[in-house]
Amino acid sequence: MNKSGNKKTVKRFNLGFRISHWVNAAAFFVLYISALPMYTEFFDWLYPVFGGPAGARLVHRIAAVAFMLPLPIMIIFDWKGFSNWAKNIFSWKKHDLQFFPQFMREFFGMKAKVPKQDFFNAGEKVNSWLMIVTTIMLISSGLIMWFPQYFSYGIIMWAYPIHNIGLGLAAAVAIGHIYMSLVTAKPSMRGIIKGDVSEEYAKDHHGRWYDELQAAETKKKKHA
Amino acid sequence: MAETIKLVDVTKCDGCRACMVSCKNWNDLPSEIEDFHGSYQSHEKITANTWNVLTFNEQERKDGGLDWLFRHSSCLHCTEAACEKACPESAISHTEFGSVVVDYDTCVGCGYCVQACAFDAINLATYVDKNGKEFRKAQKCTQCTDRLEEGLQPACATACHTGAIVYGDKDELLSSAEERLAQIKERYPNANIYNPQGIRGTNTVYILADKPTTYGLPENPKVALSQIVWKDYAQPIGKMMLGATTMAVIGSFIATSLNKKNDSSEGDQSHE
Numbered sequence: 122m123n124k125s126g127n128k129k130t131v132k133r134f135n136l137g138f139r140i141s142h143w144v145n146a147a148a149f150f151v152l153y154i155s156a157l158p159m160y161t162e163f164f165d166w167l168y169p170v171f172g173g174p175a176g177a178r179l180v181h182r183i184a185a186v187a188f189m190l191p192l193p194i195m196i197i198f199d200w201k202g203f204s205n206w207a208k209n210i211f212s213w214k215k216h217d218l219q220f221f222p223q224f225m226r227e228f229f230g231m232k233a234k235v236p237k238q239d240f241f242n243a244g245e246k247v248n249s250w251l252m253i254v255t256t257i258m259l260i261s262s263g264l265i266m267w268f269p270q271y272f273s274y275g276i277i278m279w280a281y282p283i284h285n286i287g288l289g290l291a292a293a294v295a296i297g298h299i300y301m302s303l304v305t306a307k308p309s310m311r312g313i314i315k316g317d318v319s320e321e322y323a324k325d326h327h328g329r330w331y332d333e334l335q336a337a338e339t340k341k342k343k344h345a
Numbered sequence: 346m347a348e349t350i351k352l353v354d355v356t357k358c359d360g361c362r363a364c365m366v367s368c369k370n371w372n373d374l375p376s377e378i379e380d381f382h383g384s385y386q387s388h389e390k391i392t393a394n395t396w397n398v399l400t401f402n403e404q405e406r407k408d409g410g411l412d413w414l415f416r417h418s419s420c421l422h423c424t425e426a427a428c429e430k431a432c433p434e435s436a437i438s439h440t441e442f443g444s445v446v447v448d449y450d451t452c453v454g455c456g457y458c459v460q461a462c463a464f465d466a467i468n469l470a471t472y473v474d475k476n477g478k479e480f481r482k483a484q485k486c487t488q489c490t491d492r493l494e495e496g497l498q499p500a501c502a503t504a505c506h507t508g509a510i511v512y513g514d515k516d517e518l519l520s521s522a523e524e525r526l527a528q529i530k531e532r533y534p535n536a537n538i539y540n541p542q543g544i545r546g547t548n549t550v551y552i553l554a555d556k557p558t559t560y561g562l563p564e565n566p567k568v569a570l571s572q573i574v575w576k577d578y579a580q581p582i583g584k585m586m587l588g589a590t591t592m593a594v595i596g597s598f599i600a601t602s603l604n605k606k607n608d609s610s611e612g613d614q615s616h617e
Contacts (some may be wrong), residue, residue: 229597
């Protein structure tokens with residue numbers, strides 16, 4: 122496919138955005154693994170891996186701090202990428218809504234005609250929103266569970282179900298997100314690792330963004 | 346087996362604290378020396394190593410006199426126990442005696458039960474293993490389940506010399522409690538039997554001389570809605586959702602590879 126290496130590429134994610142993404146991913150994974158033995162007995166064998174429940178608790182808290190860093194990292198080191206993301210996920214147009222039925226066809230390997238998408242396609246926008254909501258749920262309830270001495274009984278007792286629901290949603294979102302990046306939209310991996318994607322991928326998967334890039338380039342050429 | 350309960354008649358208590366000593370003794374719990382708190386009470390509250398504390402509550406009577414209210418406070422062994430519901434490891438359970446006990450092998454010391462208990466009756470004890478590493482376990486009154494299994498009474502009931510703490514048949518003790526309540530109503534108009542029905546009763550029932558709140562007990566404890574949402578809905582649905590997502594991903598993988606296979610075989614034919 123794109124393995125010839127001399128394909129033209131376009132910049133997609135700056136370094137700050139990518140670091141933010143991977144800090145988030147790593148922290149989420151460690152949090153998930155260190156909590157899993159407590160969530161279901163099936164994974165009790167993970168306790169010894171962390172040196173007992175006390176070790177798992179410590180790891181979970183260290184990862185919890187890392188889990189709070191991606192947003193500040195993104196804001197400080199890639200304000201442009203952050204504001205582009207923020208603008209994108211608030212923009213919902215006809216082509217976004219048309220995305221979903223076509224996506225379902227594509228997801229199960231059928232022929233699909235997906236309308237031109239923004240920098241973030243409608244699926245990525247939904248993914249972003251679910252991630253934002255679940256992250257807020259997890260961090261706020263997690264802090265209450267970590268420091269219960271500052272909260273009242275009723276609030277502490279609600280933190281547990283919220284942490285639990287946040288986990289269920291976030292894990293489902295993460296599984297879908299990872300699967301799609303590994304299987305159905307593999308070239309996008311280069312975007313979040315190296316920062317650029319092939320022009321072909323940009324055109325196929327993010328047509329409206331590609332058009333914007335083309336328009337900007339012709340404008341630049343005209344001025345030159 | 347007939348149901349049994351522990352009945353604590355605080356109006357018979359003379360504050361000798363033999364229950365505290367016998368509890369420490371039988372359960373082999375280390376002593377905890379606390380500073381003077383400004384009253385006759387020895388310890389501020391129940392801890393992981395002090396499973397029962399005799400509270401001394403000084404109340405002014407309407408006629409200006411003093412009521413010195415004593416209460417043998419320890420785990421109430423709720424029928425709908427918040428600690429049991431909160432435990433993510435299912436380490437807390439009811440015994441055949443109606444007592445609520447912690448399985449120390451399963452307990453991971455997360456402390457969810459400590460937060461859930463409306464009576465502050467369960468706490469985390471910190472231990473050190475032979476490698477010098479610290480670990481925690483939830484600890485509380487077991488109602489001397491180990492003694493009950495041998496046909497004995499709880500240590501506190503055996504030690505109580507005024508008969509303020511008795512252990513025995515549930516129906517018998519509850520009816521004797523009603524009789525006793527009628528006797529003490531004149532002296533203590535607010536007297537009541539504390540066996541909260543919002544949690545379907547407790548296995549340690551109190552005859553209190555004053556309102557539950559005077560003793561720091563919740564008036565009408567209930568199973569928290571948050572616990573129902575958490576354990577009866579969020580947890581099972583969450584596990585189901587993880588399963589469903591995984592199935593969708595596997596389904597997608599199979600369907601995609603099948604469709605691709607068909608496409609490529611068609612393609613082969615056309616090239617021939």
